[in-house]
Amino acid sequence: xxxxxxxxxxxxxxxxxxxxxxxxxxxxxxxxxxxxxxxxxxxxxxxxxxxxxxxxxxxxxxxxxxxxxxxxxxxxxxxxxxxxxxxxxxxxxxxxxxxxxxxxxxxxxxxxxxxxxxxxxxxxxxxxxxxxxxxxxxxxxxxxxxxxx
Numbered sequence: 001x002x003x004x005x006x007x008x009x010x011x012x013x014x015x016x017x018x019x020x021x022x023x024x025x026x027x028x029x030x031x032x033x034x035x036x037x038x039x040x041x042x043x044x045x046x047x048x049x050x051x052x053x054x055x056x057x058x059x060x061x062x063x064x065x066x067x068x069x070x071x072x073x074x075x076x077x078x079x080x081x082x083x084x085x086x087x088x089x090x091x092x093x094x095x096x097x098x099x100x101x102x103x104x105x106x107x108x109x110x111x112x113x114x115x116x117x118x119x120x121x122x123x124x125x126x127x128x129x130x131x132x133x134x135x136x137x138x139x140x141x142x143x144x145x146x147x148x149x
Contacts, residue, residue, distance in 0.1 A: 068094050
């Protein structure tokens with residue numbers, strides 16, 4: 001099998017795997033998947049800055065801004081109260097920092113956003129078992145400030 005065929009097969013497998021995971025995921029898991037994808041891309045973008053890969057870095061950071069916007073858009077502002085408001089502001093700040101990181105080639109800003117994301121992600125993972133215990137998952141997710149989609 002040629003190198004191209006192996007890469008193509010791997011890409012197809014990964015695509016099916018991701019799509020299958022999304023189809024089976026509950027709202028809590030979907031948000032976690034967004035956070036995981038963003039963290040992975042942030043680490044890759046930081047490496048791109050170190051290697052001078054500006055085009056790939058720009059694509060990765062653009063993807064991160066999109067993922068952060070999705071996280072922000074998943075907040076239930078009407079039922080999430082101050083927690084949802086604070087997260088919205090934090091996500092907005094993170095997106096601005098990523099745009100600046102891209103323009104300035106600033107790995108420090110990427111590291112800052114990654115640290116913030118990891119704090120949110122850690123808290124999100126910690127509440128997962130509690131959210132899943134609740135019989136009515138959409139109401140439980142709304143209670144922590146996230147709209148079930």
